[in-house]
């Protein structure tokens with residue numbers, strides 16, 4: 001999946017330092033620090049309830065953190081208004097797609113471009129997303145609510161692209177999709193990154209897909225980062241193989257993988 005491309009810069013476009021977010025008394029993320037370099041695809045892996053969605057919501061301003069700081073392109077965006085954060089060049093594709101069901105596919109795309117004044121650029125980007133997802137051109141005038149789950153996921157990613165962002169936060173693009181469709185969507189996500197230079201922070205339960213598509217990965221457990229490394233190295237770690245890829249050291253699927261204690265080696 002990963003095409004050859006120039007080495008990535010070390011320059012972080014997004015920096016989280018000791019971020020903590022809660023829902024009332026429930027601490028969902030605890031002291032999370034992570035960096036995403038310009039031009040890379042970074043991923044946060046973790047099981048149900050680990051806090052992945054909360055990290056993305058905290059970055060995009062939907063949840064205000066209790067502690068810590070978030071920097072985007074050198075500016076402080078901690079607890080800023082979500083609309084302001086979009087204007088800075090950061091778009092969020094939420095879990096569960098969330099398209100506007102009663103608006104046409106084209107109008108959904110235009111909603112994604114509402115902060116832009118460059119009409120020619122917007123028209124060019126509509127063509128670009130139709131190039132990535134040709135089915136959306138065919139359905140351009142239909143209500144988005146009539147699209148299948150996979151097509152809505154395509155529209156949701158496309159709507160985020162319409163803001164011409166520097167960074168896209170992508171929440172579980174594989175959720176509820178067939179393996180074939182998941183693979184297709186991941187291939188397009190990698191193409192968007194390579195062709196447009198868009199930086200991507202992806203959270204996923206499908207560790208196999210995420211580790212293949214991404215450059216750098218973080219493992220989140222109970223709201224804490226327990227491991228980080230390049231995805232090439234993470235794929236070789238025994239705990240990742242066993243607990244996230246479902247493989248034992250001999251390559252056999254482990255039936256008791258969730259019951260065994262992890263040591264993060």
Ligand SMILES: Nc1ncnc2c1ncn2[C@@H]1O[C@H](COP(=O)(O)OP(=O)(O)OP(=O)(O)O)[C@@H](O)[C@H]1O
Pocket residue numbers: 023026027028046047048049050051052053054055095205
């Ligand atoms: N609105 C909410 N109110 C109270 N607790 C919440 C709320 N949303 C999430 N939580 C709790 O916060 C923790 C982290 O949830 P989060 O949705 O961030 O996890 P996740 O890793 O994205 O899980 P999943 O993969 O199932 O989407 C969980 O314990 C969850 O029960």
